[in-house]
Each structure stands twice: as C-alpha cells, then as structure tokens.
Amino acid sequence: MKSADIREALLAEIGAGKFAATGRLPSEAALCRRFGAARGTVREALAALVRAGLVAKRNGAGSFLTRMAQNRTGLIGLAIPDYDRYRFFATVRDRIEALARRAGFDVRLVTGGDLPHAARRLVSERAEGVIFRPLLARRGATANRAFAERLKSAGIPLVLLDQDIAAPPERSEYDLVAVNNVNAGRRIASHLLARGRRRVAFLMGPRTNGPNPNWENRLFGLTGELALRGVNQAVRILRFEPGNAAALRRAMLGPRRPDAIVCGNDENAVALLATLRGAGLRVPDDVALVGFDDLECARFCEVPLTTVRQPAQLIASAAIRMLLARIRNPESSPRETCLPAPLVVRDSTETQIPQRAATGAGNTSRNAGNPRSFSERTATEGETRQLAATDVQRNPRSSSGCQGSSMK
Amino acid sequence: MKSADIREALLAEIGAGKFAATGRLPSEAALCRRFGAARGTVREALAALVRAGLVAKRNGAGSFLTRMAQNRTGLIGLAIPDYDRYRFFATVRDRIEALARRAGFDVRLVTGGDLPHAARRLVSERAEGVIFRPLLARRGATANRAFAERLKSAGIPLVLLDQDIAAPPERSEYDLVAVNNVNAGRRIASHLLARGRRRVAFLMGPRTNGPNPNWENRLFGLTGELALRGVNQAVRILRFEPGNAAALRRAMLGPRRPDAIVCGNDENAVALLATLRGAGLRVPDDVALVGFDDLECARFCEVPLTTVRQPAQLIASAAIRMLLARIRNPESSPRETCLPAPLVVRDSTETQIPQRAATGAGNTSRNAGNPRSFSERTATEGETRQLAATDVQRNPRSSSGCQGSSMK
DNA sequence: CGCGAAAACCTGTCCAGACAGGTCTTGCGC
DNA sequence: GCGCAAGACCTGTCTGGACAGGTTTTCGCG
Structure with a gap:
C-alpha cells in the first residue's frame, strides 16, 4: 500500500494548503527520497492525483496543483441586474452556488443595472463562465448585447437565463435556459376553461413598457389553447397599468368584460x-385572477393567487450544467433548454362560474360550499389533458390534507 | 516509442477481430515475450487501451476486450414508425449513426407502425438507449405510451424526437428534442407581414385528423406574432383536406378570403x-403559400415553396448527446432541448401585394420586375427584427451547398 | 545591460526482476 | 459423480536504474 500511502499523504498536504504558495509539488526524485520509495511508486501516486484532477504535470517542468486543488477555485459569474427586485433570484443563486461549489467553482454575483461595469469586473476577475439574466428588451437590448460581446471578446462563455438577448423569434448565439411559457399559458387556459371562464384578458401593461418576450409567449399559449378548445372570443389584451382604476373600470364594462384576467407576473396581479x-369587484367571484412566477406575495396576499411557479431548482441546475458543458466545449452550437413550469392553483380562480356550466368536467356544485378548503392545490385532470410528474409541485400553505383528496 | 508501438499493434489486431473469439488478450508476460519489451512497457500500452475503453483488466484473470472493442459494440435503437413517409428521417438517421458510431454504438433502426413489436425487438437486442419519434397524438397516443413504458420497465433510457408523447401543455417524464415551432410560426408571420400579407390562414386539415401539437405551436406563433404586430384580423383555421377543391373555393370567397395560407407541412402545401x-388561383400573386419541413418537394415543385427547414444536423446531434447523457445518468430530471428552425424563402411568397404597402420595410418596387432573382434566400432584416447566425441557413437551389436531404 | 548558450533540473519512457494476492483449472480424495 | 484443495496462471504493486528530451535557471560573453 505504498503508493496509496504517498497519495494520501500528498492529498492531505494539498488539502492543508501546503503547496498553495507556489502551486508546485516537489519533484518525483524529491518525493522518492522523502518517502523512501522507487520513482515508479511515486509516479503511480501522482498519476492518481492527476486522474482525480488535482494535479497537472508538465513535461520537463514538474508537477503542479490544478486550479481546483488550490483554494483559488475557479470562478463563475452570475450577473442578474434585477437581483434585488425579486426574491426568486435569491433561490436560484443559492442553488447555483451549491452546484457550482460541487464542481470546484466559486460564484461571483454582480447585480445592478451597470452592465458595462459588471462585464469589466467579471473579465478582470477572470471568471471562467457567466450566467446572465438579461434586462428586458426595450430597457436593455443594447446593454445586454454589449455585455455579451464584452465577455465573448474575453473568451468567457455565457449562458442566458430566462430570456434571450435577441428579440424572439430570433435566437442569439448564446446558450439559453428558459421556461416553456407557451405551455404555461396553455395550462392557465385549460384551468380557466375548467372553471367556466371564457372571456379571458391578459394585462400587458401600457404600450410604453415595450415588448416582453416571456409575456408574449405566455399570451400565445393562453390565446392558442382557448382557440383550440373552441372559444371564439379572442383574448383581450389590456394595455394599462395595474393601478389604473379608471382604465380597469372601462375594461370591465359591457358584455365583453373579462371574467378572468391573466397578468404577466405576480406583482402586477397583486396590484390589480x-x-x-377598489372598483368593487370581487376575486374570484366577479373575475378570476392569475399571476406568474409564484412570488411570496402571490401566496400571502388577500386572495391567494393562482399562478405559475418558476422552477428555481430546475433553472439553476440546467444553467450550471449548460455552463460547465460550454466551458468544456466552447465551440459547439448554441443550445436551448426548455423547462416545464407547474400551475399552482389557489383561491383567485377557484369559484365556478354559476351562470354557465363548464365545458369540461361537471364538478360545479361539489366545491361551491367551501372554496377555502381548496385554497391551494395543483392542477388536476379535466383541467389539463394529462398529468405528468414534472408539471405538478406540492405547495401546501396551511395543511397538507386538502390537496387533491376529493378532486382526483 | 515502444509502448505506443505495442498499443498500435494491439489496436490493429483488435480492429481485425483477432481476439473476438475468446474476448481475451494474451497475458502481459506473453506480450513481453512477443514484443521483446519489459512488462512495464506492455502494461503502459494496455493501460492506454483501458483508458480508451477498449480493454478491461480483471485482477488475477487477465485482460479482456470490452463490449465496445468487440464488434459487438453497444446498441442504440432508433424507432421511427413514419420513417418511410419522409426522406427527412433518412438524413437524421445518417447523422445519428455517424455520431453514435463515434461513441462506440451501433444503431438499430426500427420502422413501421407495430410499436409493440419494435419495443420487444429493442429489448431483446439489449439496446442501451432508444431515440423515438412518436406517432401523432390521436393515431398513436396509447401506443406511444405503451412503447415508452415497455422500454422503461426494461431499464432502457428513451429520448423523444420532434414531439412529446404527452399532449401539450403537459410534459412526459422523458427527454425531448424538438424544434421551436412557436418561433418558426412567428418568423413566418414576420415574413408575410413584410410582403404585405395580412389575411393569413392556417390549413389545419379536417377535424378528424386530431390534434397535432407541432402544428398547434406553429399556429400559436403565427397568430401571436400577427396580433402583436397589430393585425386585427385573426388567423383563419381552414378545416379541410388540401385536395378538397370545393372547400377551398368556399374559403377563397368574400372580403375575408386569405392572401396567405400556411400549411402544417410541405406535403399539404404541395397538394394545396x-x-x-385547379381553382384558377395563382401562387404567389393571388395567395402566398408557406409549408413546413423543407422536404424536397418544396424546392422542386412548380412554384418553389417558402418553408421552414427542419435542422436535421442539430436534431440528430442534440438527440445523441441527450441519450448518451441519459445513459450515463439515468436518474436526473427530464430535459427538453429546443432547436431553432430557419425560414427558407422561395417563390411562393415572393410577390409583394400591390394594393397595400407593407407596414415594415418599403422595398415594394425593387423586386417587382424580377421575382425569379429572389427564388431562394433566407430571411432578411425588416422581415424579422434581428438576425442571428443560428437562424439563417444558405440553401442554394442548384449548387451542392445544401444539406444532405436533397439528393439522398 | 541584454542576449544566448550551457547547465541544471524535471518528467516521459523504458528495462529487468520480484513478491503479493486474486482467479481459474486440474486432479485427488471421498 | 461430486467437492475441495493445490497449484498454475495472471494482474497489481514495488524496486532501482537508465536514457531521451523538454523547461528553467544560470552564467558568461558581447
């Protein structure tokens, strides 16, 4: 067990940071003298460390610690300008840090809207790859581009989070991890249809906001599914701020007034x-309300919101996986990973419309007496055509027993 | 260069099938005698073969060929029931075979609609993974499921091609490689808008065909982009066979008659x-026509068709990559890769509508005299908001630069 | 002070021989 | 015919020594 002994001894010393100063291990001859072993034995021990990725040998020069073995681990950048706006990003960050550390990388988080500064910093700190959540299109299209180009010219791979820096339908040359927003929109449509809602509106916000590719995809799915299911009425696109009471009141007049409003995110939904x-309209009795992202506010606001959950774990693990693959192989063609986002059903959509029976399942009266008992659950059959494990997540608010017991 | 010589000699003999009978290599001592080398040298040569995965050593027993080294290489299944219906699949197959071989796998192609038989065969041949292009939803939903379950119970990983076996918006538990049909639809919409077409129809075929998830997504993108760009008129969904002249004539009457028809695939487009x-309508003068898939018939039919190309290389490489990753790591969560599909512009959309100017770029008159000179090209700016390298492919009609599908 | 050649140093590769311990076959005893 | 133990066989590991060729440092010359 001599070579193993030598290996363990070296391993311990590496772990203790003994060679960190120079990054250089003693020569094979020196190790032979020290351990009283033949050179072949020492070489076997070193070979094991090379296989483990801790040591790199350079012909004629000596044996050196790899970056992974030194406490100067590799660095990955995580650039999220809007980090402070959504707690959700903190979850993603935690997960990314955990996964990165396992692969021998530290994570440098850079936040705030100064993208040129962020790029300079990541380049100067020699990040080996960057995960980047771009700014929204109109606000930051050129800034996003410049950020990506800056890293590219420094040879640093980039993985985009949540949305592309090119305006869809185009695709940039960078890897992308995004949620399947079209399918999320379709799920919402199925759910609303099962509740008898047919006059659906989407709150897009005022035109000055500019396009939001993710919202567009959600809208496409929503519209498309309704049309396929035979709803003749088109989805109304509401073009005002969620706090604009006058515009809302106008929209809620007449026979075309919506019986369900889908918002691009939970913030808007809560504001709406x-x-x-304030306008005297009840949720969900007068109008159902659906958000996006499953922020905390969606769960704990006055009427808990039905919303689509961003799968933080999946997003983080897909992003890290993609970035590591890209670091290993910088030349392959750009990749796009698409993640499923589950619908989380809460009170804001849970009253059946009385005047017209639902087209799908006929469970109208059964739930009418006690809507609170269904305060939170996930989509069931009849709302969506089929149930897949990936698309359902448990999310108990109060107790766990209320879920699915009688609905299934 | 002695150990390298020995390694090469052994490699050649392995390649020639010399040890295939027993699967066993000569002992190290025997190799020493034969090559006149020291045992360490022989061991170094063998170690290289072990690292390459060709040889496995068993302590006390000897050195043996791995399965990969014998001509019994690993086996990957490629199950495409509709293989004979589209030449496109032949391109994908060639590419998959090339990539699989490089990873030490043979490919077993199973075609035809008898999925239970295909599953039995792949299980009995001990395929280590299967790439599967499911049958369309209504035709084969339960058959697809049964096929997948059969392989799953045999512990064989599965990667789905082109579409899921669960009806969207749901996702099955299997990996999926698909084209971003929504974005493809959006590209078509942009292109048609730039040509002044605003009354767009989608030929979905008769209702008895059942749902086609890919077509649905194409429709969603088409509809959504038009709506976003301010086209008030909804996309008409045509529900008849492409050969139904009477139904077509009815659809082409009145003020709402389409000035552009998008088909779910090129076959339908050519038939239409x-x-x-036959109905006396000219393409593209009276109505523009767009297909999908870029089959040969799209290029060589009477009026060459504008269509969306299936990126065969990307599809194949993504599928193989996913399957190999899944074989290595069977437990990770299901993944979905989304590929860009470029729009190929040919004659069938290339006449500008005269009565109304295009909303976007004003290149109305420039092309009018000589439409043939634009018989084939890819999307340009103004049609789509921005141009990305991945979404544009050159596709000369006459020369050989096109991808393998043309002459195969 | 700068530059280039020589020297020192280091790993890559190889040789010849040895013992430990796992695996397989043979043959003996029951 | 069956079971088991001995022995043959094989790889794993180690010793000690050697030369080739790449890398770094040193030192002397201009």
Missing part, C-alpha cells in the same frame, strides 16, 4: 387585485 | 398548390 377591490 | 391551380 387591489385595484379590482 | 395543385388545388389552388
């Missing part, structure tokens, strides 16, 4: 909830 | 082209 209440 | 001609 307040405006609806 | 004939029907249009």
Whole structure:
C-alpha cells in the first residue's frame, strides 16, 4: 500500500494548503527520497492525483496543483441586474452556488443595472463562465448585447437565463435556459376553461413598457389553447397599468368584460387585485385572477393567487450544467433548454362560474360550499389533458390534507 | 516509442477481430515475450487501451476486450414508425449513426407502425438507449405510451424526437428534442407581414385528423406574432383536406378570403398548390403559400415553396448527446432541448401585394420586375427584427451547398 | 545591460526482476 | 459423480536504474 500511502499523504498536504504558495509539488526524485520509495511508486501516486484532477504535470517542468486543488477555485459569474427586485433570484443563486461549489467553482454575483461595469469586473476577475439574466428588451437590448460581446471578446462563455438577448423569434448565439411559457399559458387556459371562464384578458401593461418576450409567449399559449378548445372570443389584451382604476373600470364594462384576467407576473396581479377591490369587484367571484412566477406575495396576499411557479431548482441546475458543458466545449452550437413550469392553483380562480356550466368536467356544485378548503392545490385532470410528474409541485400553505383528496 | 508501438499493434489486431473469439488478450508476460519489451512497457500500452475503453483488466484473470472493442459494440435503437413517409428521417438517421458510431454504438433502426413489436425487438437486442419519434397524438397516443413504458420497465433510457408523447401543455417524464415551432410560426408571420400579407390562414386539415401539437405551436406563433404586430384580423383555421377543391373555393370567397395560407407541412402545401391551380388561383400573386419541413418537394415543385427547414444536423446531434447523457445518468430530471428552425424563402411568397404597402420595410418596387432573382434566400432584416447566425441557413437551389436531404 | 548558450533540473519512457494476492483449472480424495 | 484443495496462471504493486528530451535557471560573453 505504498503508493496509496504517498497519495494520501500528498492529498492531505494539498488539502492543508501546503503547496498553495507556489502551486508546485516537489519533484518525483524529491518525493522518492522523502518517502523512501522507487520513482515508479511515486509516479503511480501522482498519476492518481492527476486522474482525480488535482494535479497537472508538465513535461520537463514538474508537477503542479490544478486550479481546483488550490483554494483559488475557479470562478463563475452570475450577473442578474434585477437581483434585488425579486426574491426568486435569491433561490436560484443559492442553488447555483451549491452546484457550482460541487464542481470546484466559486460564484461571483454582480447585480445592478451597470452592465458595462459588471462585464469589466467579471473579465478582470477572470471568471471562467457567466450566467446572465438579461434586462428586458426595450430597457436593455443594447446593454445586454454589449455585455455579451464584452465577455465573448474575453473568451468567457455565457449562458442566458430566462430570456434571450435577441428579440424572439430570433435566437442569439448564446446558450439559453428558459421556461416553456407557451405551455404555461396553455395550462392557465385549460384551468380557466375548467372553471367556466371564457372571456379571458391578459394585462400587458401600457404600450410604453415595450415588448416582453416571456409575456408574449405566455399570451400565445393562453390565446392558442382557448382557440383550440373552441372559444371564439379572442383574448383581450389590456394595455394599462395595474393601478389604473379608471382604465380597469372601462375594461370591465359591457358584455365583453373579462371574467378572468391573466397578468404577466405576480406583482402586477397583486396590484390589480387591489385595484379590482377598489372598483368593487370581487376575486374570484366577479373575475378570476392569475399571476406568474409564484412570488411570496402571490401566496400571502388577500386572495391567494393562482399562478405559475418558476422552477428555481430546475433553472439553476440546467444553467450550471449548460455552463460547465460550454466551458468544456466552447465551440459547439448554441443550445436551448426548455423547462416545464407547474400551475399552482389557489383561491383567485377557484369559484365556478354559476351562470354557465363548464365545458369540461361537471364538478360545479361539489366545491361551491367551501372554496377555502381548496385554497391551494395543483392542477388536476379535466383541467389539463394529462398529468405528468414534472408539471405538478406540492405547495401546501396551511395543511397538507386538502390537496387533491376529493378532486382526483 | 515502444509502448505506443505495442498499443498500435494491439489496436490493429483488435480492429481485425483477432481476439473476438475468446474476448481475451494474451497475458502481459506473453506480450513481453512477443514484443521483446519489459512488462512495464506492455502494461503502459494496455493501460492506454483501458483508458480508451477498449480493454478491461480483471485482477488475477487477465485482460479482456470490452463490449465496445468487440464488434459487438453497444446498441442504440432508433424507432421511427413514419420513417418511410419522409426522406427527412433518412438524413437524421445518417447523422445519428455517424455520431453514435463515434461513441462506440451501433444503431438499430426500427420502422413501421407495430410499436409493440419494435419495443420487444429493442429489448431483446439489449439496446442501451432508444431515440423515438412518436406517432401523432390521436393515431398513436396509447401506443406511444405503451412503447415508452415497455422500454422503461426494461431499464432502457428513451429520448423523444420532434414531439412529446404527452399532449401539450403537459410534459412526459422523458427527454425531448424538438424544434421551436412557436418561433418558426412567428418568423413566418414576420415574413408575410413584410410582403404585405395580412389575411393569413392556417390549413389545419379536417377535424378528424386530431390534434397535432407541432402544428398547434406553429399556429400559436403565427397568430401571436400577427396580433402583436397589430393585425386585427385573426388567423383563419381552414378545416379541410388540401385536395378538397370545393372547400377551398368556399374559403377563397368574400372580403375575408386569405392572401396567405400556411400549411402544417410541405406535403399539404404541395397538394394545396395543385388545388389552388385547379381553382384558377395563382401562387404567389393571388395567395402566398408557406409549408413546413423543407422536404424536397418544396424546392422542386412548380412554384418553389417558402418553408421552414427542419435542422436535421442539430436534431440528430442534440438527440445523441441527450441519450448518451441519459445513459450515463439515468436518474436526473427530464430535459427538453429546443432547436431553432430557419425560414427558407422561395417563390411562393415572393410577390409583394400591390394594393397595400407593407407596414415594415418599403422595398415594394425593387423586386417587382424580377421575382425569379429572389427564388431562394433566407430571411432578411425588416422581415424579422434581428438576425442571428443560428437562424439563417444558405440553401442554394442548384449548387451542392445544401444539406444532405436533397439528393439522398 | 541584454542576449544566448550551457547547465541544471524535471518528467516521459523504458528495462529487468520480484513478491503479493486474486482467479481459474486440474486432479485427488471421498 | 461430486467437492475441495493445490497449484498454475495472471494482474497489481514495488524496486532501482537508465536514457531521451523538454523547461528553467544560470552564467558568461558581447
């Protein structure tokens, strides 16, 4: 067990940081003298460390610690300008850090809107790859591009999070990890249809906001699914701020007034909830309300919101996996990974419309007496055509027993 | 260069099948005698073969060929029931075989609609993974499921091609490689808008065909992009066979008659082209026509078709990559890769509508005199918001630069 | 002070021989 | 015919020594 002994001894010393100063191990001859072993034995021990990725040998020069073995681990950049706006990103960050550390990388988080500064910093710190959540199209299209180009010219691979830096339908040359927003929109449509809602609107915000590719895809799915299921009425696109009471009141007049409003995110949905209440409209009785992202506010606001959950774990692990693959192989063609996002059903859509029976399942009266008992659950059959494990997540708010017991 | 010589000599003999009978290599001592080398040298040569995965050593027993080294290489299944219906699949197959071979796998192609038989065969031949292009939803939903379950219970990983076996918006538990049909639809919409077409129809075929998830997504993108660009008129969904002249004539009457028809695939588009001609309608003057898939018939039919190309190389390499990753790591969560499909512009959309100017770029008159000179090219700016390298492919009609599908 | 050649150093590769311990076959005893 | 133990066989590991060729440092010359 001599070579193994030598290997363990060296391993311990590497772990203790003994060679960190120079990054250089003693020569094979020196190790022979020290351990009283033949050179072949020492070489076997070193070979094991090379296989483990801790040591790199250079012909004629000596044996050196790899970056992974030194405590100067590799660095990955995580650039999220909007980091402070959504707690959700903290979850993603935690997960990315955990996975990166396992692969021998530290994570440098850079936040705030100063993308040129962020790029300079990541380049100067020699990040080996960067995960980047771009700014929204109109706000940051050129800034996003410049950021990506800056890293590219420094030879640093980039993986985009949540959205591309090219405006769809185009694709940039960078890897992308995104949620399947079209399918999420379709799920919402199925769910609303099962609740008898047919006059669906999408709150896109004022035109000055500019395009939001993710919202567009959600809208496409919503519209498309409704049309396929035979809803003749087109989805109305509401073009005002969620706090604009006058515009909301106008929209809620007449026979075309929506019986369900889908918002691009939970913030808007919560704001709209307040405006609806101010206008004397009840959720979900007068109008159902659906958000996106499953922020905390969606769960704990006045009427808990039905929303689509961003799969933080999946996003993080897909991003890290993609980035590591890209670091290993910088030349392959750009990749796009698409993640499923589950619908989380809460109170804001849970009252059946009384005047017209649902087209799908006929469970109208069964739930009518006690809507609170269904305060949170995931989509069931009849709302969506089929149930897949990846698309359902448990999310108990109060108790766990209320879920699916009688619905299934 | 002695150990390298020995390694090469052994490699050649392995390649020639010399040890295939017993699967056993000569002992190290025997190799020493034969090559006149020291045992360390022989061991170094063998170690290289072990690292290459060709040889496995068993302590006390000897050195043996791995399965990969014997001509019994690993086996990957490629199950494409509709293989004979589209030449396109032959391109994908060639590419998959090339990539699989490089990883030490043979490919077993199983075609035809008898999925239970295909599953039995792949299980009995001990395929280590299967790439599967499912049958369309209504035709084969349960058959697809049964096929997947059969392989799953045999512990064989599965990667789906082109579409899921669960009906969207749901996702099955299997990996999926698909084209971004939504974005493809959006590209078509942009292109048609730039040509001044605003009354767009989608030929979905008769209702009895059942749902086609890919077509649905194409429709969603088409509809959504038009709506976003301010086209008030909804996309008409045509529900008849492409050969149904009477239904077509009815659809082409009145003020809402389409000035552009998008088909779910090129076969339908070519059939519709004939029907249009029979009805005395000219393409593209009276109505523009767009297909999908870029089959040969799209290029060489009477009026060459604008269509969306299936990126065969990308599809094949993504599928193989996913399957190998899944074989290595069977437990990770299901993945979905989304590929860009470029728009190939040919004659069938290349006449500008005269009565109304295009909303976007004003290149109305420039092309009018000589449309043939634009008989084939890819999307340009103004049609789509921005140009990305991945979404544009050159596709000369006459020369050989095109991808393998043309002459195969 | 700068530059280039020589020297020192280091790993890559190879040789010849040895013992430990796992695996397989043979043959003996029951 | 069966079971088991001995022995043959094989790889794993180690010793000690050698030369080739790449890398780094040193030192002397201009």
